[in-house]
Amino acid sequence: MARTSVTRPPSMKGAKDALGVLSRPGPNPVKHGDLGLIGLPGIVYTPAEGYQLPAVVIGHAWLQPAHRYHELLRHLATWGFVAAAPNTQRGPVPSVARFASDLNTVLDVCVGVRLGDGHVSVDARKTALVGHGTGGGAAVLAAARRERLGALVTLAASEVKPSAIEAAAAVTVPTLHLAAAVDSLAPMEGHAQRIAAAQHEAGTDVTLREIEKAGHLGFCEGRHWTSFLLQNRPQHRTRKIARALVTAFLMQELQNEKRVSALTSGNIPGAPVVDLTPEPDGEQDQQPSSGLLGIGG
Numbered sequence: 001m002a003r004t005s006v007t008r009p010p011s012m013k014g015a016k017d018a019l020g021v022l023s024r025p026g027p028n029p030v031k032h033g034d035l036g037l038i039g040l041p042g043i044v045y046t047p048a049e050g051y052q053l054p055a056v057v058i059g060h061a062w063l064q065p066a067h068r069y070h071e072l073l074r075h076l077a078t079w080g081f082v083a084a085a086p087n088t089q090r091g092p093v094p095s096v097a098r099f100a101s102d103l104n105t106v107l108d109v110c111v112g113v114r115l116g117d118g119h120v121s122v123d124a125r126k127t128a129l130v131g132h133g134t135g136g137g138a139a140v141l142a143a144a145r146r147e148r149l150g151a152l153v154t155l156a157a158s159e160v161k162p163s164a165i166e167a168a169a170a171v172t173v174p175t176l177h178l179a180a181a182v183d184s185l186a187p188m189e190g191h192a193q194r195i196a197a198a199q200h201e202a203g204t205d206v207t208l209r210e211i212e213k214a215g216h217l218g219f220c221e222g223r224h225w226t227s228f229l230l231q232n233r234p235q236h237r238t239r240k241i242a243r244a245l246v247t248a249f250l251m252q253e254l255q256n257e258k259r260v261s262a263l264t265s266g267n268i269p270g271a272p273v274v275d276l277t278p279e280p281d282g283e284q285d286q287q288p289s290s291g292l293l294g295i296g297g
Contacts, residue, residue, distance in 0.1 A: 026079035030078055031046055046077055047078075131159050144171050150172070158191050
């Protein structure tokens with residue numbers, strides 16, 4: 001079988017066209033499986049075949065099951081990525097440190113094991129971590145510990161314990177943070193913005209975008225019992241924008257794909273870039289880590 005890689009998108013004219021293209025599934029047929037064979041509950045999606053593919057591991061938000069990310073996992077696989085998500089640390093008081101270790105373990109397995117009956121392999125130089133909510137905080141912790149990583153993405157990232165803000169200064173890979181504009185669990189100002197600012201101050205190539213009208217769980221699909229406790233109305237628009245932005249960023253950073261620049265720089269409708277320039281007199285450092293989240297250990 002010939003060596004394959006991420007499917008290249010067609011030429012796109014501007015951000016609106018690019019959003020339309022990359023929010024839709026790519027051309028690759030997809031297979032999926034269970035991570036239970038490696039001793040961790042979770043799921044993995046892959047293209048039907050391909051060698052030296054990029055790999056992405058996604059960390060779930062507080063209390064959320066991995067199946068709420070099927071849409072994003074499958075979407076990435078249709079564009080040529082191996083995409084996996086562990087289903088660990090789902091209790092009310094998770095160990096975020098252990099979850100970060102789980103994310104790195106799953107990424108190691110994706111790199112070191114032939115998938116898809118031996119017809120799928122991963123290039124160790126093309127790996128990324130993605131995390132949502134507390135999973136975003138865990139992804140930052142995991143990225144700070146990992147020697148070889150290509151990119152980091154968070155969705156409505158939460159400050160956690162150990163501190164993702166403190167760990168962020170050690171994350172040197174290109175990073176995209178997508179924050180939710182209507183987020184009472186982990187408001188951008190006390191969570192994602194402070195994580196991104198720590199990276200920015202350390203000299204990392206980091207971008208923070210605020211998804212307009214998005215809620216904390218707007219990145220999840222379907223319903224869950226937490227829907228009765230947390231803000232969780234269906235948000236197709238939020239998921240559509242996130243799919244396109246995450247796919248474009250990973251294509252750019254893991255595959256050096258230039259055609260996606262309309263979604264990785266400049267103005268994006270509904271997802272403006274947030275200025276990370278430090279506020280005068282250290283005002284930003286004095287902001288509390290507000291919101292309901294800030295858990296772990």
